[in-house]
Amino acid sequence: MTVPAPLPPFPASTEPVPDGAPRQRGLPAWGVGVGAGVALLPALLAVAQLGRIHPDEVYQLLEPAWFRAHGYGVLAWEWRVGLRNWAAPLVASGLLRLASVLGLMHPLAYRALLAVPQVALHGWMLWAAYRFAERRVGAHGGLLAMLAVGLYGPVLVFAGRTLGESLSAAFLVVAMEALDRPERSARAGLVGGAVLGLAVVVRYGSAVMVLMALVWLVGARRWRTLAWTCLAGGVVAVGLGVLDHVTWGRPFHSFLAYVDFNVLSGQAARQFGASPPSFYLGPWLRGLPGWIWLAVPLAWVAWRQRPSLSLPALCAVGYFAALLFTAHKEERFLYPGLLLLVLAAAPVAAGFVVSREAAAWRAVGGALLLLTAVVPGGFFLSEDLRGDQFRAIVSATRDEGTRGLLIVNEGLWGAGGFFYIGKNIPWMTCDWPQDANFQRAMRDTRFNRAVTFEGRALAELQAAGFRVVGRVGRETMLTRP
Known part of the structure; x- marks a missing residue:
């Protein structure tokens, strides 16, 4: 094994570069x-x-x-x-x-x-x-x-x-x-x-x-x-x-x-x-x-x-x-x-x-x-970056009235965590309306914000008092009094 040669196989100019010749250092x-x-x-x-x-x-x-x-x-x-x-x-x-x-x-x-x-x-x-x-x-x-x-x-x-x-x-x-x-x-x-x-x-x-x-x-x-x-x-x-x-x-x-x-x-x-x-x-x-x-x-x-x-x-x-x-x-x-x-x-x-x-x-x-x-x-791009979801989470939790957040049609490890919520409030994820987390959030009045992907459980959320306040791509944001 030898140290890689300091001279290139293809010089940057049409003239050959002799051994030991000074080289330009640094970018213009x-x-x-x-x-x-x-x-x-x-x-x-x-x-x-x-x-x-x-x-x-x-x-x-x-x-x-x-x-x-x-x-x-x-x-x-x-x-x-x-x-x-x-x-x-x-x-x-x-x-x-x-x-x-x-x-x-x-x-x-x-x-x-x-x-x-x-x-x-x-x-x-x-x-x-x-x-x-x-x-x-x-x-x-x-x-x-x-x-x-x-x-x-x-x-x-x-x-x-x-x-x-x-x-x-x-x-x-x-x-x-x-x-x-x-x-x-x-x-x-x-x-x-x-x-x-x-x-x-x-x-x-x-x-x-x-x-x-x-x-x-x-x-x-x-x-x-x-x-x-x-x-x-x-x-x-x-x-x-x-x-x-x-x-x-x-x-x-x-x-x-x-x-x-x-x-x-x-x-x-x-x-x-x-x-x-x-x-x-x-x-x-x-x-x-x-x-x-x-x-x-x-x-x-x-x-x-x-x-x-x-x-x-x-x-x-x-x-x-x-x-x-x-x-x-x-x-x-x-x-x-x-x-x-x-x-x-x-x-x-x-x-x-x-x-x-x-x-x-x-x-x-x-x-x-x-x-x-x-x-x-x-x-190498992910099939779904969850960018819409993260932006929806950020938007839904900005106001001071946010007390709890439910994210529908997503698992825990797909969500943005407290980092993107930015405050110490309870939050949960679920996939379907019959899930325990969904039922618990509907009964717990602290959960007054929701984000749902592709409209899943939208009717059930509205039946529980949530109303649509905006959309970010495929995500729907909801709030309830």
Whole structure:
């Protein structure tokens, strides 16, 4: 194994780039502006769409954070047995307390505030993607590769969401770029090790990537970088152990419980179901951008000329292998691996485009590269984001007269929790008028607000004294005196 060559297989200009030649560092001003706009896109989409692409968005980060900030909230079973650590929810709870101090009481306002550090993390990720590509294909190729990563469909879907996969994948990209640096080995190791540690803290499944990165450093014989990486990662690990000791009463309690539940005991497969390895084939193929099939043969040609093993590609392959042999499977688990695969391939495709002599070919090639990058996002969107429901819940509970809320045609884990209700009132979910929760709410006069999906139980609600006050998409909002 050798360290990836600092020179690109496809230079950014028509003139060859000699060994040791100085390279342009940093984006031009207009490139920084474009990059900032792209960094904002996922958060803007998430806040504008509202809803969720998976219940974990709410109940593994937003709701625990709300509980920590305000003393009440719905805690999923993982937070009762200690299967998660409190790092990310504690950061979010601090921002929620800041929102209260600033008078940001509307759910959309404090949800937007929570997006600010995520936008910063995403911007850092895109800068890392630029630096990773710029070392190989120059400034123009680096900018095109950065845009190909930033506009990659799954990034637009996931990066603004409060999922462990979303946060961890961004940290992983930063780590890949840091460890890939041929210079300043101490700084590269410190940054790489720290963000690798953070990637694991926000999502334990990313530990596979850490192991693969360490294998790559050993194979490349980058001993100094390896030492600093282990040191920085160890500091983060100690911090996690202290946090778990304070919150769960035992160092590394959440990590050990996670490994036992998901790997050793088989409880995850029994509780959530098991799938064969073929489960991932379709989502994996649909998740790849069209241009990657151009990058594969180009990368092979470049490898034949100058053999080197790509760090993000190695981590992605190792991660995919681990997913195949893990019994419980979900499409969203693919996201971090897909992103690293795109990071590895983007410089190859971008280098090919910017090396074309004709400006027209460069323009057409760049446009096709970016357009085909967006397409896979459609395959990872939830069939129903519940955006209408979340917006209806926010609207129905804003006035001071709200004392209780019933959500019809929805289960507990599909609802927005106290985070989107924004006040300490009783609320329940139900599916049908004959359900116990529905009957209880009809008898309890505190329940004076209701939201129903596609009009289910509308007649029964009106018979109990509710009247329609508005509609948001497929959701109907009702109130009663």
